[in-house]
């Protein structure tokens with residue numbers, strides 16, 4: 388397995404200010420975190436993209452993703468790269484640009500099976516921590532399911548981004564052609580249900596601030612997230628990571 392973020396930047400001596408964002412499917416983690424990062428001049432790391440890319444890679448190789456041993460074996464050849472510039476996030480496996488392919492509903496339907504493999508989580512978390520500590524920006528916003536609790540539990544700013552299931556389904560359905568809100572709601576629910584067997588991203592851990600966007604528009608949500616980040620930064624918390632896999 389190899390992985391890099393690009394473009395490569397000179398590494399800051401004290402490391403970037405890390406913002407950890409978790410939440411359920413469709414809660415706005417990716418779009419809101421990216422917008423907040425862009426406004427602050429921070430980098431952005433979508434950790435779900437790595438689980439999706441590994442799912443895509445295993446599927447391309449004809450691997451049944453419920454075969455944990457085969458998926459773990461495939462990691463040895465998984466050459467993963469992700470751009471951490473919020474404005475142009477591209478994802479590569481080897482020379483193949485998989486930015487669009489990893490959003491395919493087939494990948495979404497299979498990714499939870501890959502994410503439940505403990506060895507996969509350990510290996511991807513190594514990649515994430517390498518990017519978090521190695522990034523040359525002032526700060527980096529990383530979003531996923533276990534960033535506040537496992538990947539970067541000591542991040543100075545930690546946020547749980549939520550919205551009601553109905554609102555999440557309506558927003559996601561608005562992105563997709565030909566899918567009813569009820570159909571999308573069922574898909575989101577099924578993925579959350581599977582993912583919750585592995586990690587709790589519905590309850591804010593100690594020290595994690597909840598931002599509920601149910602009654603907020605997009606810009607208001609980005610501002611609410613930025614307010615949490617600014618408050619943490621002003622509080623002067625140390626930007627250490629110190630994550631452990633448990």
Ligand SMILES: Nc1ncnc2c1ncn2[C@@H]1O[C@H](COP(=O)(O)OP(=O)(O)OP(=O)(O)O)[C@@H](O)[C@H]1O
Nearest residue numbers: 412413414415416417418419558600603604605608
């Ligand atoms: N506060 C908001 N108001 C209106 N739309 C929003 C808001 N927050 C997010 N959205 C929209 O909701 C949709 C889902 O957001 P996004 O893809 O960022 O969620 P996500 O949590 O990253 O989902 P997933 O876990 O499935 O990748 C997007 O169309 C996004 O623009």
Ligand SMILES: Nc1ccn([C@@H]2O[C@H](COP(=O)(O)O)[C@@H](O)[C@H]2O)c(=O)n1
Nearest residue numbers: 434435436438498499502531532533582
């Ligand atoms: N920290 C994370 C991030 C993601 N996952 C798994 O990946 C899937 C796709 O994530 P998206 O954020 O792109 O929706 C998600 O459904 C999880 O199975 C994870 O386990 N941990």
